Amino acid sequence: MPDVTGLPAFADAVASYLQANGVSAVVEFGWRKNVQQVNEGEGTANRIVIQPGTPDGDAGELAAPREVGYGPRTEWPPATTADPQSPDDVVGRELDDWAERATVYVWAVDATAPEDDRRQYVAVRCLLQWFRRAAQYAARAAVEAGALHWMNIANVERQYGRELQLDLTLHAPIFDLSDEIAHPQHLSETDSFE
Numbered sequence: 001m002p003d004v005t006g007l008p009a010f011a012d013a014v015a016s017y018l019q020a021n022g023v024s025a026v027v028e029f030g031w032r033k034n035v036q037q038v039n040e041g042e043g044t045a046n047r048i049v050i051q052p053g054t055p056d057g058d059a060g061e062l063a064a065p066r067e068v069g070y071g072p073r074t075e076w077p078p079a080t081t082a083d084p085q086s087p088d089d090v091v092g093r094e095l096d097d098w099a100e101r102a103t104v105y106v107w108a109v110d111a112t113a114p115e116d117d118r119r120q121y122v123a124v125r126c127l128l129q130w131f132r133r134a135a136q137y138a139a140r141a142a143v144e145a146g147a148l149h150w151m152n153i154a155n156v157e158r159q160y161g162r163e164l165q166l167d168l169t170l171h172a173p174i175f176d177l178s179d180e181i182a183h184p185q186h187l188s189e190t191d192s193f194e
Contacts, residue, residue: 006172007100011050013138014131018048023130025108045109045123045161048131053101054167060101065094065173066142094173102168105151106131109161124162135168142171 008029015027025046053059108127110119135143146167152159 005175006098007050007052007102007170010135010138010143010170010172014048014050014134017134017137018130021130021133023127025127025130045107045111046127047105047107048127049105049107050168051103051105054103058101060099060169062096062098062174064097066097066171067094067173093176095176096174098172098174100170100172102170104131104166104168105163106166107151107161107163114160120159120162124164128164128166131166139170144169144171 011027011029018025018027025048028047028049029051030049031051106124106128108120108123110116110123113119132145135145146169148167149165151163151165
């Protein structure tokens with residue numbers, strides 16, 4: 001399966017950042033992951049789920065490309081050149097910018113005091129802050145955070161920790177080449193496209 005861009009790559013980059021910084025939260029990607037409880041992080045809960053789209057099914061919108069450049073590269077590896085604007089330095093032409101909507105679920109618990117609302121609030125806020133740091137590292141200006149919603153607010157008496165839902169938009173290009181050509185970093189120099 002070729003490398004992909006967009007939300008799956010974003011989720012992988014977020015997970016790598018958290019792991020590199022010693023945060024033991026699990027980062028999951030998919031539509032069914034937020035209702036599961038078998039994918040909890042260390043110490044239970046401590047999980048971030050990145051779900052494509054919004055709960056009502058909005059996947060985002062396509063707009064004009066954010067970066068316009070030369071056409072697609074036709075060979076790999078690229079020819080070496082001193083010209084920084086050489087077409088050989090361009091990996092692919094963007095056709096569109098997909099403003100991908102996502103819903104991020106941040107679930108955390110302070111297991112030392114499961115009945116203490118203040119500690120549960122602090123636990124989920126801390127994990128949200130780590131997620132936002134990781135998101136900015138992974139996507140920089142291409143990510144926009146939106147509204148926050150508390151999950152299961154009507155049933156607070158026996159919740160395990162607390163969970164926030166964050167609306168997110170990730171700007172990711174749609175290329176005129178397949179991902180394995182547009183992003184060839186996973187290919188060796190012996191691979192060819194003949």
